[in-house]
Amino acid sequence: xxxxxxxxxxxxxxxxxxxxxxxxxxxxxxxxxxxxxxxxxxxxxxxxxxxxxxxxxxxxxxxxxxxxxxxxxxxxxxxxxxxxxxxxxxxxxxxxxxxxxxxxxxxxxxxxxxxxxxxxxxxxxxxxxxxxxxxxxxxxxxxxxxxxxxxxxxxxxxxxxxxxxxxxxxxxxxxxxxxxxxxxxxxxxxxxxxxxxxxxxxxxxxxxxxxxxxxxxxxxxxxxxxxxxxxxxxxxxxxxxxxxxxxxxxxxxxxxxxxxxxxxxxxxxxxxxxxxxxxxxxxxxxxxxxxxxxxxxxxxxxxxxxxxxxxxxxxxxxxxxxxxxxxxxxxxxxxxxxxxxxxxxxxxxxxxxxxxxxxxxxxxxxxxxxxxxxxxxxxxxxxxxxxxxxxxxxxxxxxxxxxxxxxxxxxxxxxxxxxxxxxxxxxxxxxxxx
Numbered sequence: 061x062x063x064x065x066x067x068x069x070x071x072x073x074x075x076x077x078x079x080x081x082x083x084x085x086x087x088x089x090x091x092x093x094x095x096x097x098x099x100x101x102x103x104x105x106x107x108x109x110x111x112x113x114x115x116x117x118x119x120x121x122x123x124x125x126x127x128x129x130x131x132x133x134x135x136x137x138x139x140x141x142x143x144x145x146x147x148x149x150x151x152x153x154x155x156x157x158x159x160x161x162x163x164x165x166x167x168x169x170x171x172x173x174x175x176x177x178x179x180x181x182x183x184x185x186x187x188x189x190x191x192x193x194x195x196x197x198x199x200x201x202x203x204x205x206x207x208x209x210x211x212x213x214x215x216x217x218x219x220x221x222x223x224x225x226x227x228x229x230x231x232x233x234x235x236x237x238x239x240x241x242x243x244x245x246x247x248x249x250x251x252x253x254x255x256x257x258x259x260x261x262x263x264x265x266x267x268x269x270x271x272x273x274x275x276x277x278x279x280x281x282x283x284x285x286x287x288x289x290x291x292x293x294x295x296x297x298x299x300x301x302x303x304x305x306x307x308x309x310x311x312x313x314x315x316x317x318x319x320x321x322x323x324x325x326x327x328x329x330x331x332x333x334x335x336x337x338x339x340x341x342x343x344x345x346x347x348x349x350x351x352x353x354x355x356x357x358x359x360x361x362x363x364x365x366x367x368x369x370x371x372x373x374x375x376x377x378x379x380x381x382x383x384x385x386x387x388x389x390x391x392x393x394x395x396x397x398x399x400x401x402x403x404x405x406x407x408x409x410x411x412x413x414x415x416x417x418x419x420x421x422x423x424x425x426x427x428x429x430x431x432x433x434x435x436x437x438x439x440x441x442x443x444x445x446x447x448x449x450x451x452x453x454x455x456x457x458x459x460x461x462x463x464x465x466x467x468x469x470x471x472x473x474x475x476x477x478x479x480x481x482x483x484x485x486x487x488x489x490x491x492x493x494x
Contacts, residue, residue: 125163129156155391172202196344199296203328210325211375215384243317244371251309253367256302256330257338259360265302279355283348294346296331303330310369326370 127133135152153161221240225233254261259277266282267274288298307330311323338346338354354360376384 121167122164125160125167126156129160132156132160155395168202172199196342199344203332206325206328207375210321211380212384213321214375215381216388218381219385219388246315247310247317247371252365253306253309253369255333255364255367256306257334257354257360259355261306262302264305268305279352280348283351292348294351296335296344299334299346300327300331303327306330306367322370325375329370330367 123136126136132152132155225236228236254264262279262282263274263277265286266272266277270282270285283294286298286302287294288301307323307326310326311318311320313320335342335344335346337357337359338350340350340353
C-alpha cells in the first residue's frame, strides 16, 4: 500500500470509549431521587467515571491534554454519555493538532507500561486477583482500540489517494496510478514470512539472532535466552522482540512503499496470534510450561505457505469506507462553515476597528482645538504662569528691568546694590527779595 506520511500512532480517545465499557467492581451507589438527578455531560461526565486502579487519574490527564485543543474542548463540553459510548466523540480526534496527539501517545505509553508491570507482578500478588483480571481486560481493550485506529488510518489514506487521483488530469492520473502500482509490487516482493511462534520462525531467531546451530534447537534453552528479565515468563514485549526478523523481510524504513504504521499493526497481529495459540490461561504471559506445550503441537512444524501479511487482509470494507468518507465530508462542511463565520466576524471586527480609529482621530482633534482655545483665553485674560507656577506680568515700559526667576537670583552685597538716583534738588527762592 502507498505510504501517505507519518501519522499519530494512537487514537487515545478510543481509550475513553473502552474505559466506559470496562467492568468495574464498586460498592452499591446511593440512590438519588429523580428530583435531585441532573444530566452530566462533557468533562464532568468523563471525570465521574472512577474506573479503579490508577485509571481515574490517567483518564483525567487525557481529558486535560484534550482540552488544550480549542476545537475538541468545545465538542467535549457539549458531549453526553451516548456520544462517548457510541464512539461519536472519538471521531473528532482525527482533527486535533499534532502536539496534542504526541502528548496523548506519551500518556498511553506510560499507562500501558504500568499495566504490564502490574501483570508481571501477578506471580507475587495472588492476594489481588481482581486487579490482575482488570489489567488484563484493560490491555485487551488497548489492542482493540489500536486495531480500530489502524482501520481509520487506512481508510483516510485510501480516501486521500482517491482524492489526489481525482484532482489530476487524465495523463497525470495514469502516470500516478502506474507509480502506485509499481510501489505496491515492490512491497509484495519479499522473502517468505514465517508464521509467528512456529518452529521455522523460532529456529530462524535461534540461528541468525542467537548465533546457534539450528540442528541443535532446544525450546527450553530458547525460552531461557529470551526471558530477558529472568522472571520465568515471556511478556508481550519479549514476544514482540522475536518478530523483528520477520518484520524486516517486509518493511524497510528507507523504502517509500513500506508503511511503518502497517509494520506496527503487523507486529500486533503476530503477537496476538502467538498469545491465542500459546497462552492457554489468557493472562497475556507465556510460561515455560505453556511454551513447551506449544512446541509439541502439529501446527508448530506445519506452517503451510507462511504468514499472510496485513495487505492480504484489508482492514475495512467498501461500505465502511463509504461511511467514513461521508463523515469526513460532513466534518469538512462544518469546518468550512465555521471558517466562513470566522471570516465574516474578522471583516466585521475590521470595520469596527476602522470606525474606532476614526472616532479616536476626531477626539484627538477636538482635544487639540480645546487646548488652543484655552491658550488663547489665557493670553487675553492675564499672564500665563511660568515654568514653576509663578506669574509673569507685562511691563509698562521697555526700560524697566525684568526680575529673574526666584531660583536664578544670586545673593548680592548690600554695598553693591544700586540705589535709584534721587531727582535733582531745586534751588530755594529767597522770599526776602521778592
